[in-house]
Amino acid sequence: MRAWHVDTPGPVTDHPLRLSLDDEVPRPGPGELLLKVIVCGVCRTDLHVTEGDLPPHRAGVTPGHEVVGEVVELGPGAEGFAVGDRAGAAWLRRTDQECKFCLRGAENLCPHSLYTGWDADGGYAEYMTVPAAYAYRLPHGYDDAELAPLLCAGIIGYHALKRAELPPGGRLGLYGFGGSAHLAAQVALAQGATVHVLTRGEQARRLALELGVASVGGAADMPPEPLDSAIMFAPAGELVLPALAALDRGGTLAIAGIYLTDIPPLNYEKHLFQERQLRSVTSNTRADGREFLGLADEHKLAVTVHPYPLDEADDALRDLKAGRFDGAAVLIP
Ligand SMILES: [Zn+2]
Ligand SMILES: [Zn+2]
Numbered sequence: 001m002r003a004w005h006v007d008t009p010g011p012v013t014d015h016p017l018r019l020s021l022d023d024e025v026p027r028p029g030p031g032e033l034l035l036k037v038i039v040c041g042v043c044r045t046d047l048h049v050t051e052g053d054l055p056p057h058r059a060g061v062t063p064g065h066e067v068v069g070e071v072v073e074l075g076p077g078a079e080g081f082a083v084g085d086r087a088g089a090a091w092l093r094r095t096d097q098e099c100k101f102c103l104r105g106a107e108n109l110c111p112h113s114l115y116t117g118w119d120a121d122g123g124y125a126e127y128m129t130v131p132a133a134y135a136y137r138l139p140h141g142y143d144d145a146e147l148a149p150l151l152c153a154g155i156i157g158y159h160a161l162k163r164a165e166l167p168p169g170g171r172l173g174l175y176g177f178g179g180s181a182h183l184a185a186q187v188a189l190a191q192g193a194t195v196h197v198l199t200r201g202e203q204a205r206r207l208a209l210e211l212g213v214a215s216v217g218g219a220a221d222m223p224p225e226p227l228d229s230a231i232m233f234a235p236a237g238e239l240v241l242p243a244l245a246a247l248d249r250g251g252t253l254a255i256a257g258i259y260l261t262d263i264p265p266l267n268y269e270k271h272l273f274q275e276r277q278l279r280s281v282t283s284n285t286r287a288d289g290r291e292f293l294g295l296a297d298e299h300k301l302a303v304t305v306h307p308y309p310l311d312e313a314d315d316a317l318r319d320l321k322a323g324r325f326d327g328a329a330v331l332i333p
Contacts, residue, residue: 001025002333003125004313005060009052012321016050017063017124017314025127028075032129033087040123041066041148042308042316042329043179044235045091048259049118050317057119063313064123064331065091065116066151067130068144078132088136088293089123090151091115092283108159108283115283124313126333136289139297146303149179149328150296151289157184157231158292159284160256164229166193173197173227175219175243176234177204178320179328180256184231185211186301187292196223198243199234201323207304222246231256237263244271244278252277305330 003023010016028034046063048054067089071081081087095102095110102110116122116130138147157180166172169192174181177199185195189212197208197216205216215224219239226248232239232255240263243253253276266272304327308316316329 001126002310003062003121005062006050006056007060009050009056011051012047012314012317015314017317019311019313023125026121026129028073028078028129030076031078031131031133032075033071033078033081033132033135034073034075035067035069035087035089035128035130036072037067037069037123037126037128037333038086039068039144039148040064040331041152041179042313042320042331043152044320045152045258046117047317047321053259054118061118062121062125062128063117064125065089066148066153067116067123067128068138068147068151069123069128072127074132075129080132081135086138087130088138088147088151089116089128089130090134090136090155090289091117092286093120093134094131105287106285108285108288113283124310124331126310134286136293139293141297141300142303145305145307145330145332148330149183149303149305150293150301153179153328154183154296154301155284155289155292156180156256156281158187158295159288160184160231160254160281161187162288163279163281164231164254165252166229168192170194170228171196171225173223173230173243173246175199175230175232175239177201177208178233181231181233182207182211182304182327183301185213187295189213190299196227198223203325207327211302227251230254232260233257235259235261237261240278241266241271244276247276249274250276252279254279254281256281304328307332
């Protein structure tokens with residue numbers, strides 16, 4: 001099968017990804033499904049794995065963790081899916097289910113968690129395996145390409161929205177407006193929020209306005225009104241300062257990314273006092289995933305996708321880094 005590998009992480013402009021044309025199709029282990037990849041979304045985390053912002057966990061790993069696939073084989077003891085079913089594979093691949101975090105329902109914090117496309121080979125390939133217990137049923141009313149971004153961008157955006165503790169009818173600021181933010185914005189709008197988008201991309205601003213946000217501005221601009229909650233999707237630590245300064249008393253800023261450049265020194269009075277809170281968002285639980293996909297099933301989300309053939313995955317990552325498209329890129333084998 002064809003599959004991409006990260007041999008030596010480095011800047012995407014230096015071609016760190018290698019396309020292999022004759023990999024063996026993986027075998028599903030105990031409890032695993034073998035998926036024929038139908039679509040794999042391109043996520044910013046794939047860029048961090050490819051460029052080495054995230055330390056390598058598996059030599060030559062195949063990235064990709066927004067996978068819509070067809071079950072073609074079941075490993076021993078795999079339950080819940082049958083050959084021919086469609087299934088989604090996402091970032092969270094496995095947790096131990098015995099640590100204190102797993103036991104209190106916070107498996108996203110499990111210190112023994114494994115991730116698709118980082119610890120195990122992901123969906124920049126024609127086939128991949130996924131533990132059946134961590135695979136998702138997919139919502140109805142979407143085509144395959146539209147489903148892929150829901151599986152990470154959508155789920156993480158939803159978890160970030162929960163972490164931002166937006167009050168009912170509240171004012172939400174979104175810093176950066178890519179795959180994840182454009183889905184979180186729609187969930188927030190559906191819940192009655194007023195949404196302000198702060199981003200450098202001209203296309204992204206147009207998309208935000210089309211989706212019904214109240215205002216758009218530059219990445220470090222002040223929104224037209226104080227924010228009850230904000231979510232930082234841009235991996236730019238320097239934006240944490242204007243985002244905190246834009247919060248109303250008691251407001252919360254959640255940082256959605258797995259990677260952020262250094263945050264410059266904060267000024268207590270200007271950035272934190274009056275009980276403003278700064279929080280991170282780490283992965284998601286399967287419950288978050290099922291909750292979000294359930295919402296997506298009930299409420300049709302507009303998903304903007306840019307298809308690339310699987311063989312052009314490295315172009316897709318370069319375009320993502322350069323901000324050459326709005327919405328989400330997807331790879332089609
Ligand atoms: Zn655990
Ligand atoms: Zn992702």
